[in-house]
Amino acid sequence: MPRRARARVVSVGEKLLVVGPSWVGDMVLAQSLYKLLRTRSPRAVIDVVAPRWSLPLLERMPEVRRGVELAAGHGELALGVRWTLGRRLADERYDRAIVLPRSFKSALVPFFARVPRRTGFLGEARWGLINDIRPFEPERLDQTVKRFVALGLARGETLPERIENPALEVRSASFAALDARLGLSGRGPAVSLMPGAEYGPAKQWPVDRYAELAGRLAAEGLAVWVLGSAKERALGETIAAADAAGRIRNLCGETRLEEAVDVLAASTVAVTNDSGLMHVAAAVGTHVVAIYGSSSPRFTPPMTDARTIVHLGLDCSPCFERRCPLGHLRCLNDIEVAQVLAAALAAVRAREGETRGRGLLREREADD
Numbered sequence: 001m002p003r004r005a006r007a008r009v010v011s012v013g014e015k016l017l018v019v020g021p022s023w024v025g026d027m028v029l030a031q032s033l034y035k036l037l038r039t040r041s042p043r044a045v046i047d048v049v050a051p052r053w054s055l056p057l058l059e060r061m062p063e064v065r066r067g068v069e070l071a072a073g074h075g076e077l078a079l080g081v082r083w084t085l086g087r088r089l090a091d092e093r094y095d096r097a098i099v100l101p102r103s104f105k106s107a108l109v110p111f112f113a114r115v116p117r118r119t120g121f122l123g124e125a126r127w128g129l130i131n132d133i134r135p136f137e138p139e140r141l142d143q144t145v146k147r148f149v150a151l152g153l154a155r156g157e158t159l160p161e162r163i164e165n166p167a168l169e170v171r172s173a174s175f176a177a178l179d180a181r182l183g184l185s186g187r188g189p190a191v192s193l194m195p196g197a198e199y200g201p202a203k204q205w206p207v208d209r210y211a212e213l214a215g216r217l218a219a220e221g222l223a224v225w226v227l228g229s230a231k232e233r234a235l236g237e238t239i240a241a242a243d244a245a246g247r248i249r250n251l252c253g254e255t256r257l258e259e260a261v262d263v264l265a266a267s268t269v270a271v272t273n274d275s276g277l278m279h280v281a282a283a284v285g286t287h288v289v290a291i292y293g294s295s296s297p298r299f300t301p302p303m304t305d306a307r308t309i310v311h312l313g314l315d316c317s318p319c320f321e322r323r324c325p326l327g328h329l330r331c332l333n334d335i336e337v338a339q340v341l342a343a344a345l346a347a348v349r350a351r352e353g354e355t356r357g358r359g360l361l362r363e364r365e366a367d368d
Helices: 024-029 031-040 052-058 079-092 105-112 144-150 172-182 207-219 230-240 257-266 276-283 337-367
Strands: 015-019 045-050 066-069 096-099 117-121 132-134 190-194 223-226 248-250 269-273 287-291 307-310
Touching (some): 015 079, 015 105, 024 031, 024 052, 024 276, 031 045, 031 144, 045 052, 079 105, 105 117, 172 257, 190 207, 190 257, 207 223, 207 230, 207 337, 223 230, 269 337, 287 337, 307 337
Parallel strands (some): 015 045, 096 117, 117 132, 269 287, 287 307
């Protein structure tokens, strides 16, 4: 069941301004940086400059005081917008800034806000905008989360042996309201499917495979929830059509991002492409069955121990392309439904065993 929300800590220590990333998955992974900063400086105040869509996600991170909307489209320079926001934030008198993206435009707001120390990687012509420039070392920083955490360390400091995983707040009341509207609970264990990937088709396991998987999961008596944005509504309809009994629910476009957090927390297992929702599922403790195509589970793994990776590791992968440059997409097309089904069912059985074990433990404690 969804966990109760944790109380947000109010701090009065060092004030930090973080310029956040523009992708859902990266925004989730950035929480590992915030956890590091708050561990080292428990009274630190962390504000995050971010696009509007991500503000509810930041509200689920207790380490963050507030998200600050950057009203600029993805990839837009929007110089006037960034100047206006920076001048407004100058009144906050931040002690330092950490700029996670490597682009020129991402470094403008802290510069306009006159933050005295501005940390970021060497990137697009950012000399002066970034005055604490760190070398970009892709071989050493071979994961996105390592790159974020590295910017929170002192210059020359070694990465910690253990990076704390993201852990988003889950709100039971939010799921209850959603359940009242959509009628999701009362059907036993649920498997969430995330068939989309904003990056491109080279990250998307074929929808007909997802449809077959959904039908076979439903035949096992499991509820199946298909999650995604409104743009993925058609994918969800194709998948839902695999079961005439109505055990497959197409929720694409039916839930806001923050509601998807709570739906995933209520799920027993999530089967997903390498996508933003994969990282959300990992950050709420749901077992993740992650399917990788053109990307790499080494570079962007789901940050959880409760995971099963499905990856063929072909000679041509990872290519990190949006579309298969060879035209065959074997890295995804050669992944069989039976393999993914077995992984999902094994995770369901394991979770059910854990639940029964906790119930027996509570019964013994009550008897004692």
